[in-house]
Amino acid sequence: MEIFRIFTDRFFNNKDNMKFTKAFIPTLKEVPNDAITPSHILMLRAGLVRPIGAGIYSFLPLGYKVVRKVSDIIREEMDAIGGQEFHLPALNPREIWEETGRVEAFGDILFQVKNRDYVLAPTHEEIMTFHARRVVTSYKELPQIWYQIQTKFRNEARPRSGVIRGRQFLMKDAYSFDSSKENLNKSYDLHDGAYRKIFDRCGLKYFIVGASSGAMGGSGSEEFMVKSDAGEDTVAYCEACGYAANVEVAKSKVQPLQREGESKEVYEISTPDVKSIDELCAFLQIDETKCAKSRVYIADGLPVLVLMAGNDEVNETKLEKVLGGVRPAHPDELKAITGADAGSIGPVGFEGRIIADLRLKDLNNMFSGANKNDYHIGGIDFMRDVTGAEFFDLRTVQSGEECPRCGKPLEVFTAIELGHIFKLGTKYSEAMGALFQDEKGEEHPIIMGSYGIGVERVIACYIEQHNDEKGIVWSTKLAPYKVHLLALNMKSELISGTANGIYEELRKAGVEVLFDDRSEVSAGVKFNDADLLGMPVQVIIGEKKLKTGQVEFKIRATQERRDIPLEEVVKECVNFEF
C-alpha cells in the first residue's frame, strides 16, 4: 500500500506538475541570433526546442508536452472516424521503395543509409501498402483507415523557419483502403471532417485550398493552410466566401478592357531609354491598360511571344498548361529572335507563335515594343495587326481584385500547409500488387487515400497566431501546463507555505500546474518568464494581498487580473477554460 502511494505520488508529480527549481526550462532573455520567424524565436526563448543542426530540433520537456497535447487531439479525432494507429519503422529497405519507382521520384530528398541498403522514410505509402497486400484480400475487410504519428525524414535543400521546414519532422499520416470510388469518397469526407475538428480544437485560424495533387497521382485533394509570412505557398483567398486557390491557378474578376471606336494606323514612336511599362506610360502619358507587355519564352525549342495587358504578370503555371514545359528566353536569345532587347519587344513583325492573355482580346489602339531598341509602336489593333494570336487566361491574380465566386476583394498572401488530404487511387496498390476480391470474385487494386498533418507545424502556427510582445499565449487545450503558480517571495514563510498548499491542492484537483518556487530571483523575473511561457492562468501569491486573504488570478490572453479569496483559487483554476 505504501509502495503504491509513493508510486502514484511520483507518477502525479512527474506527469502533471512541476516545480520550477526542478524543471529543465531554459528560457532566453535575448532573441537568439539564428531565429527570424516569430514562432521560431518564441519556441527557442520559451525553452520548447533547441536546434542541433540545420532543420533538426530537439523537443525539450515543455515543448514535448505540447507535442503530446496536439498528438492526443489528433489521435482522438482519428480514432473517432475509425482510424487504427500503427507504429512503423523509419528505416525501410530500399527495395520496397523501388517497387513504386519512388527512389528515383524523390531523388536527393530521400535520405539513403550509407552502410546498408536502407532509406529513411519520408512518408509511408509504401509501408502501409506493404502491410495491406496479400493480407487485406476481400471487400469484406474494407474499408480500413490506418494512421501513425511519427518522425519522417527528408533531405531538404534548405530547411527554414525553425520547426516549420525541417529535415526531420513529426507527421501524422493516415491511409484509407477502399473497395470503390464511392467508398473512397466516404473515407475522404471522414478525414475532411476530422481535420476540421482537429484544427478547430487546436485553436487555429485556417482555410482550405482545393488543389491538384500533382505527382502523387491522385485526383481530388484539399490543403489545410494558415496565413503566415513564413509560408512557402502563395495563395489567393477570399475572407467573405472562403474561395482559396494557389496563386498558380487562382482566378479573379478583372475589369474587362474595351475596344475603342476607331482604329488608328500603326505608327512608330521613338522612346529612348524606355524599358518598363511604367516608363512607357509616363513617357507617352497613357494608361497601362493601353499597353501590351511582351515576354518571350522557349517551348519545345521554339520561341513564343507572350503578351500581357499592362503590368499583369505572366503566370508560368497557366502558361505551361498551354505550352507544356517553358523557360524564359535568355537575353542573347531575345536579341537573335526579335532583333531587340527586353523592353522593346512587341507582336508587330514578330515571327513565331504569339499567345496573349484574354484581357487583350480584340483590343485596338494599343502600344507595344517595336522589336527595335528604343522604339515602340502605337495604334496596334489585335484584330487587324496580330491576327495569329491565340488567347488564354495567363495572368497572375493580384491582391484587391474581385473574387471569382462572390466578387468581394481577394487577398494574396503566403501560407503554410498544415495538412493535406487526397485521393490516391490505385497508384500504390497497383504498383505493389495490393489486390482484393469483390463480390463476384474479381480482383481489383485497393483504392487508397492519403492524409497528412505536420504536427510541429500545428504548434508553430498556433504560436504565430497567438503571441504578443511578452511571449506565447497558450489556450488550455495546448498549454504545457494550465496554471503557472508564482510565489513572489519564497523566503517569506507565509508565501511559501501558502503557495505550496495551493500547489498540492491543484495537483489533487487534477490541474496541471507549473510552480515557480525559485527563491533566488526577483518578482520581475518570474512575471516575465510566466508571460513568455504563456500558461493560460497565472496565480500570483504576494505578501500584501495574502495578508487580506487574497491572491491574484491573471488571465494571460487578456492580461486581465483580479484578486480572489484564497479558498476560491482551486475552483477558479479548475473551471477556467480558454
Add this chain to the structure above:
RNA sequence: CGGGGCGUAGCGCAGCCCGGUUAGCGCGCUUGGUUCGGGACCAAGAGGUCGGGAGUUCAAAUCUCCCCGCCCCGACCA
C-alpha cells in the same frame, strides 16, 4: 544548387578595415551578504582550441587560401 551575411565564454555582442601587452563588454553562472510585486544591489570568483586547417610574418582573432557550420533570399518542394 546559385547569391548574400555570420562564426570571438552558456546567450547577445565589441575588437578585425589599419597585425603588436594578460582578447573585452552586457546578461547568465559560482560563493558570501543585502533586497523581495514587473528582468535588484554590493563584494569576490569561474568560464575562451577567437569554427577548423594551411600559409604570410619577428609577431595573426586581425592579412591570404582551402574546408566546415549556421542564418537569410532565390531555385526546389511527394
